[in-house]
Ligand SMILES: [Zn+2]
């Protein structure tokens with residue numbers, strides 16, 4: 137949207153302005169979407185599913201933000217060199233795309249794994265038996281209340297399902313014994329990258 141309609145070659149300062157402002161707007165849109173997810177009542181979106189939504193939104197946003205600067209950069213490189221220097225413009229554009237390739241591939245893989253995690257519901261543990269529940273004392277160590285949908289982790293510690301899923305949006309270890317149970321919780325808590333996309 138920010139590319140001037142008569143883009144007869146714009147300067148490098150115009151290019152930086154276009155790329156940085158576009159990236160900032162896209163980041164704000166991402167935060168807005170996450171805000172809407174946070175505001176959703178529990179009846180529409182279960183709290184334990186929020187982490188998955190945050191992850192997909194963030195990974196989709198990072199992929200899109202890495203694709204967005206391609207058009208302004210190529211317009212700049214291709215239109216900026218007229219006449220005999222056109223060859224240089226084409227060469228620089230090709231170099232740009234070669235440098236950009238691995239970044240896009242990485243972002244696509246992250247987005248793909250986020251989609252996979254979104255589709256498959258992550259199961260952190262099994263349902264404990266009655267005697268195991270009694271041995272645990274009947275109270276969840278996180279919320280200090282009666283167990284709601286008790287879940288037993290691989291380390292035999294028992295928590296409410298909602299308590300433990302919320303915990304694993306931030307941590308990857310059991311809250312009691314620090315056994316590693318979950319994957320990397322990056323971006324599941326609704327945080328947004330501070331990275332600024334310049335190229
Ligand atoms: Zn609990």
Ligand SMILES: [Zn+2]
Pocket residue numbers: 289291292293310311312313314315
């Ligand atoms: Zn444990």
